Amino acid sequence: MTESFQKQSRFSRTTIEWFIRNTFLILSLMSITVVFFVFLFLFREGMPIFEKVSISDFIFGTLWYPTDANPVFGIWPMIVGSMIVTFLSSIIAVPIGLMSAVYVSEIAAHRVKEFIKPTIELLASIPSVVMGFFGMVIVAPFLQDVFDLPLGLNVFNASLMLAFMAVPTISSISEDALNAVPRSLREASFALGANRWETITRVVIPAGLSGISTAVILGMSRAIGETMVVLMVAGGAAAIPRSIFDPCRPLPASIAAEMAEAPFRSDHYHALFATGIVLLIITFAFNLLADYLSMKYRMESK
Amino acid sequence: MDRMVRRKITEFLGLALIRLSMIIILASMFAVVGFVVFRGLGVISWQFLTDEPRDSMTTGGIFPAIIGTLYLVIGAVIVAFPLGVSSAIYLNEYARNGRIIRIIRFGINSLAGIPSVVFGLFGLAVFVVSFGFGSCILSGSLTLGILILPVIIGASEEALKAVPMTYREASLALGATRWQTIKNVVLPAALPGILTGSILGVGRAAGETAPIMFTAAAFYTKVIPTSVFHEVMALPYHIYVLATAGTHISKTRPIQYGTALVLISLVLGVNALAIIIRARIRRRHG
Numbered sequence: 078m079t080e081s082f083q084k085q086s087r088f089s090r091t092t093i094e095w096f097i098r099n100t101f102l103i104l105s106l107m108s109i110t111v112v113f114f115v116f117l118f119l120f121r122e123g124m125p126i127f128e129k130v131s132i133s134d135f136i137f138g139t140l141w142y143p144t145d146a147n148p149v150f151g152i153w154p155m156i157v158g159s160m161i162v163t164f165l166s167s168i169i170a171v172p173i174g175l176m177s178a179v180y181v182s183e184i185a186a187h188r189v190k191e192f193i194k195p196t197i198e199l200l201a202s203i204p205s206v207v208m209g210f211f212g213m214v215i216v217a218p219f220l221q222d223v224f225d226l227p228l229g230l231n232v233f234n235a236s237l238m239l240a241f242m243a244v245p246t247i248s249s250i251s252e253d254a255l256n257a258v259p260r261s262l263r264e265a266s267f268a269l270g271a272n273r274w275e276t277i278t279r280v281v282i283p284a285g286l287s288g289i290s291t292a293v294i295l296g297m298s299r300a301i302g303e304t305m306v307v308l309m310v311a312g313g314a315a316a317i318p319r320s321i322f323d324p325c326r327p328l329p330a331s332i333a334a335e336m337a338e339a340p341f342r343s344d345h346y347h348a349l350f351a352t353g354i355v356l357l358i359i360t361f362a363f364n365l366l367a368d369y370l371s372m373k374y375r376m377e378s379k
Numbered sequence: 380m381d382r383m384v385r386r387k388i389t390e391f392l393g394l395a396l397i398r399l400s401m402i403i404i405l406a407s408m409f410a411v412v413g414f415v416v417f418r419g420l421g422v423i424s425w426q427f428l429t430d431e432p433r434d435s436m437t438t439g440g441i442f443p444a445i446i447g448t449l450y451l452v453i454g455a456v457i458v459a460f461p462l463g464v465s466s467a468i469y470l471n472e473y474a475r476n477g478r479i480i481r482i483i484r485f486g487i488n489s490l491a492g493i494p495s496v497v498f499g500l501f502g503l504a505v506f507v508v509s510f511g512f513g514s515c516i517l518s519g520s521l522t523l524g525i526l527i528l529p530v531i532i533g534a535s536e537e538a539l540k541a542v543p544m545t546y547r548e549a550s551l552a553l554g555a556t557r558w559q560t561i562k563n564v565v566l567p568a569a570l571p572g573i574l575t576g577s578i579l580g581v582g583r584a585a586g587e588t589a590p591i592m593f594t595a596a597a598f599y600t601k602v603i604p605t606s607v608f609h610e611v612m613a614l615p616y617h618i619y620v621l622a623t624a625g626t627h628i629s630k631t632r633p634i635q636y637g638t639a640l641v642l643i644s645l646v647l648g649v650n651a652l653a654i655i656i657r658a659r660i661r662r663r664h665g
Binding site: 090093094097098100101102104105106107108109110111112114115118119121122172173176177179180184193195196197198199200202203204205206207208209210211213214215241244248272273274275277278295298301302303304305308309329332333336337341349350353356357360361363364368 | 386387389390393394396397398400401403404405407408410411412414415461462465466468469470473474479482483485486487488489490492493494495496497498499500501503504505508509525528529532556557558582583585586587588589592593615616618619622623632635639642643646647650651654658
């Protein structure tokens with residue numbers, strides 16, 4: 078009797094194991110399923126606008142009058158706005174983020190590191206609405222005073238705030254890349270008589286370059302998708318900015334600012350979802366590129 | 380000799396530049412936090428925290444926004460925690476097939492890279508409209524839950540990885556099955572780390588604005604929600620609307636500062652807690 082009991086329980090044990098294993102498998106496929114549904118629903122709600130406007134008129138059209146009697150839907154100014162603030166913010170954030178990574182991985186003493194790494198992590202966790210608020214209340218009046226501008230909410234302000242939000246991403250991923258550079262390379266460089274600066278710039282950074290480029294791309298991707306900051310400090314004008322002190326309206330700001338007032342399933346509503354598609358595709362492409370680079374980098378280091 | 384001097388100067392300037400960048404980061408971090416604390420501290424009072432907004436939001440407190448954010452965040456964690464931990468368990472304990480792992484990882488990375496406003500659109504199209512939940516706690520929590528899923532997976536995986544292989548081997552050698560090993564040995568050992576993950580998720584969900592703008596947040600509700608189908612006020616959204624919309628922007632400045640301070644204390648406090656717990660765990664295993 079004991080024997081048959083054991084036999085039966087062993088059988089059910091493997092069944093239970095099989096069941097549990099596959100439950101976990103199914104649950105862990107949730108992420109990719111959600112990504113699929115994000116695409117599906119954005120396309121479902123966004124595509125109808127292309128019955129009214131051609132795709133090229135939508136993307137390259139320079140006029141955005143969604144609520145006019147004869148509405149015009151062109152998001153080129155928003156695309157340009159997104160490109161400019163992302164580009165400018167990376168010009169600021171890349172050197173600062175990279176140098177701080179160098180500091181943490183190559184220069185800082187252990188105790189300093191213990192303090193600085195969590196601080197950078199905390200910086201990453203500051204809510205974007207607070208950054209936007211800071212940009213509105215402190216940075217905007219400051220810029221107005223210093224550069225004698227009529228408006229403090231502009232491309233430059235938005236880029237500054239975005240840079241600030243991209244720095245932690247760039248810094249922590251670059252640091253991982255630098256840490257992965259073998260000790261022996263540094264020692265070889267020192268043994269040849271190179272000083273610390275020369276070792277950093279000619280040995281360590283080149284060796285970590287593909288990891289660093291992943292960091293830069295992910296930082297930029299974060300800046301493109303960031304919503305609250307550009308909504309609050311970019312100024313909101315749906316026109317192509319002529320200078321960095323002009324207001325602009327990046328893609329996420331356009332969606333966030335107008336979605337609440339767009340009547341359900343109107344052309345305006347569909348056009349905003351289509352704007353979301355463009356934003357999603359851009360960030361997705363950036364992430365694919367980052368994935369590809371980090372994969373290449375892992376293969377190289379093997 | 381001249382070349383030697385030039386190299387020395389270059390090194391000195393280069394290293395100074397690196398230190399300067401570090402100072403810029405720290406200074407700007409303290410500028411932002413300091414600004415919020417300095418301006419907000421005078422506004423905070425018991426009444427501010429426990430009263431509802433009055434006189435079309437120009438006076439009174441932010442109690443409904445605090446409660447709303449609390450509900451949204453709890454809902455998001457309820458959604459994301461089981462999914463996140465399960466994914467981490469599968470990836471770290473079960474998965475051997477390289478192709479399935481790659482597919483799952485690709486999903487997680489893609490999810491992590493989706494802009495928050497796109498999550499807002501998704502939540503609007505799916506939960507608010509297709510499921511017919513309307514703009515409410517449920518829709519907002521589901522949207523935020525999806526958003527923090529990668530955070531929870533990442534932290535849980537790190538926690539599972541920190542459990543020494545010998546624990547598993549000992550349990551399996553005693554005749555335990557894989558699931559028994561996970562349930563009785565691996566998960567208890569990894570629990571503090573996994574909880575850290577959900578804490579990080581809380582911090583992230585509490586600070587997000589764009590995903591709840593069209594799925595849950597209301598400009599003003601007097602009632603404290605009693606059902607998951609109620610709209611709620613939320614701290615980040617409250618800051619945003621008061622600072623940008625309406626006719627009383629400068630009149631409500633103090634309330635904006637106070638709300639920002641409450642939000643930033645919540646988010647930074649929660650993150651600091653997670654960092655401390657994680658440092659303890661690392662020390663124990665290191």
